[in-house]
Amino acid sequence: MTTGAIGLDLAEVSKADAPQLQDVPAAPGAINEKRERHLSTPGDDSSGTSGRKESVDADDGKEYPTAEEVETLRRVCGTVPWAAYTIAVVELCERFSYYGTTAVSYIADQYWGRYKTIQVSIAIALVGHVILIIATIPQVIAHPNRAIGCFCLGLIIFGVGVGGFKPNISPLIAEQYESAHPKQYIKVQKSGERNIVDPTMTVSRIYMYFYLMINVGALAGQIGMVYAEKYQGFWLSFVLPTIMFLFCPLIMFLMRNKYARRPPTGSVLAKALKLWGLAMKGRWSINPAETVKNLRADDFWENVKPSHLGANKPDWMTFDDIWVDEVRRGLKACTVFLWYPLWWLSYNQMTTNMVSQAATMELNGAPNDLINNINPIALVIFIPITDRFLYPGLERMGIRFTPLKRIAWGFGIGSASMVAAAVIQYYIYRLGSCGDYPSERLTEEEPTCVAAPINVWVQTIPYLLIAFSEIFASITGLEYAFTKAPKNMRSVVTAIFLFMSAISYAIGQAFVSLSTDPLLIWNYTVIAILAFLGGCGFWLTHRGLDKQEDKLNFIPESSFKGRRVDHNNMNA
Numbered sequence: 001m002t003t004g005a006i007g008l009d010l011a012e013v014s015k016a017d018a019p020q021l022q023d024v025p026a027a028p029g030a031i032n033e034k035r036e037r038h039l040s041t042p043g044d045d046s047s048g049t050s051g052r053k054e055s056v057d058a059d060d061g062k063e064y065p066t067a068e069e070v071e072t073l074r075r076v077c078g079t080v081p082w083a084a085y086t087i088a089v090v091e092l093c094e095r096f097s098y099y100g101t102t103a104v105s106y107i108a109d110q111y112w113g114r115y116k117t118i119q120v121s122i123a124i125a126l127v128g129h130v131i132l133i134i135a136t137i138p139q140v141i142a143h144p145n146r147a148i149g150c151f152c153l154g155l156i157i158f159g160v161g162v163g164g165f166k167p168n169i170s171p172l173i174a175e176q177y178e179s180a181h182p183k184q185y186i187k188v189q190k191s192g193e194r195n196i197v198d199p200t201m202t203v204s205r206i207y208m209y210f211y212l213m214i215n216v217g218a219l220a221g222q223i224g225m226v227y228a229e230k231y232q233g234f235w236l237s238f239v240l241p242t243i244m245f246l247f248c249p250l251i252m253f254l255m256r257n258k259y260a261r262r263p264p265t266g267s268v269l270a271k272a273l274k275l276w277g278l279a280m281k282g283r284w285s286i287n288p289a290e291t292v293k294n295l296r297a298d299d300f301w302e303n304v305k306p307s308h309l310g311a312n313k314p315d316w317m318t319f320d321d322i323w324v325d326e327v328r329r330g331l332k333a334c335t336v337f338l339w340y341p342l343w344w345l346s347y348n349q350m351t352t353n354m355v356s357q358a359a360t361m362e363l364n365g366a367p368n369d370l371i372n373n374i375n376p377i378a379l380v381i382f383i384p385i386t387d388r389f390l391y392p393g394l395e396r397m398g399i400r401f402t403p404l405k406r407i408a409w410g411f412g413i414g415s416a417s418m419v420a421a422a423v424i425q426y427y428i429y430r431l432g433s434c435g436d437y438p439s440e441r442l443t444e445e446e447p448t449c450v451a452a453p454i455n456v457w458v459q460t461i462p463y464l465l466i467a468f469s470e471i472f473a474s475i476t477g478l479e480y481a482f483t484k485a486p487k488n489m490r491s492v493v494t495a496i497f498l499f500m501s502a503i504s505y506a507i508g509q510a511f512v513s514l515s516t517d518p519l520l521i522w523n524y525t526v527i528a529i530l531a532f533l534g535g536c537g538f539w540l541t542h543r544g545l546d547k548q549e550d551k552l553n554f555i556p557e558s559s560f561k562g563r564r565v566d567h568n569n570m571n572a
Helices: 010-016 030-034 067-072 082-101 114-136 144-178 199-231 234-245 247-254 269-280 288-295 306-312 321-337 340-351 353-358 368-396 403-431 438-442 456-484 490-514 520-546 549-553
Strands: 036-038 053-056 185-188 194-197 452-455
Touching: 067 194, 114 144, 114 234, 114 247, 144 199, 144 456, 144 490, 199 234, 199 368, 199 456, 234 247, 269 321, 306 321, 321 456, 321 490, 321 520, 340 353, 340 368, 340 403, 340 456, 340 490, 340 520, 353 368, 353 403, 353 456, 353 520, 368 456, 403 452, 403 456, 403 520, 452 456, 456 490, 490 520, 520 549
Parallel strands: none
Antiparallel strands: 036 053, 185 194
16 A cells, blocks of 8 residues: 555656556657667677667666567567566465356456455455355255355355456566566577567466466366365365465465556546547448448547547547557457357367266276366466477567467367367267267166277367467467556456356357257367357458557557546555
């Protein structure tokens, strides 16, 4: 908590609070070139660097890239601050709890700021945890109606807490790096090679390991809860996540003075929607194609910038031109996310139909609900490999594997995972003695057939493919929400990304009729087709946006901070 006068404008307050999140260049090299000066060392002409223009920031001593270097030098990640890893541990604890209670909710709160919202959300979730524990103790379970009512109440309260937690924790972790390194700078390797330390690549790395911690928590939660329930009862399988969850507020409190925290700015979503509505005036058409064409017009956003409207701008337009560019970028990110429900359809099969599919094959002593742990195990293994070898390797080859390219590949690999699941299902029907109805006949009191003579570990193929598709699609989605949203709308944009999963679950209800024998082959095939077509549509729609990646990343930060707030309540 900071202290000071009440009602100070955030633009002034932000100058006084540390650490600060600074502006970034409008375009590669734009601001850096303004700071350029000639650096030369007498007698050093043979090195070929005499008279070379280099940019050095007098405040921090870092050398920043010129426009030419931005286009030619290889890019590398910066050093992730250790404080960011503690936030990942908090997410690990939350994941352990989340998978122990299977509740999903996506609610963003901008009024308290991220830090306070996370702490309050944790408190709410803990209340839900306690109620869930009460609902599962033997004395309460003895009265089923009361137990169910108590369980539902606990689940709802827990969902509210997690909903406030999820959209705020992921932006907070990336802001730990951004606060210290808001723009590119030059780093000379031991070999003498000059590289650009790219903040966007570092943010990508942060989210990779953030996601790794998610899956460590998920893996521990899923396996631990199974054995806790088996040997002690349901009550212990809820007590353990609650104990783990208690580490969240403790870590956050102990690190409160170490975190870079943005002040709350109030809800700027209303102004963003008003701005979009103003831009749409006169552009609506009965013909949908014409409306879409108007939405993509080059002057769509330029015409509603304050500098363009001049004296005719409305009273609510208290922001600057740069904020209009930020809103444009954030809304484009949201259009990117609109394709995600088709990818989530393939992901969701992992926890539904593929679990049932495992039960129709030879388990060899392995519980069928244990097989889907291949996914988090694969992520824990392959995330570091992807980060340390795949992405840098592509960069060394001169291949810019941009976020939108990664997402498109994620759709394709997700589709491939469903093709593999469909092939497995085909052979279950063909080779099994249960014919086309293994799920039904194997669950009879006296089964008249046996499981298909296929080792259940063949499911490793679709699970591994889903894991790789997560690395490319899900992790990159979190990264894209952070890097493209206006800084005072990051929680909102992240919540929209997360909400696509909920939409996918709703769409998935249309496939319920296919989620039974003998139609499961069609279920996997249709979802594979949808994921593939979704990936194609995604790339065709956004390939132009992909070419603007650097330009969008280097839009400077707007001076518009939102509503005036109490300086004593500026925890973010």
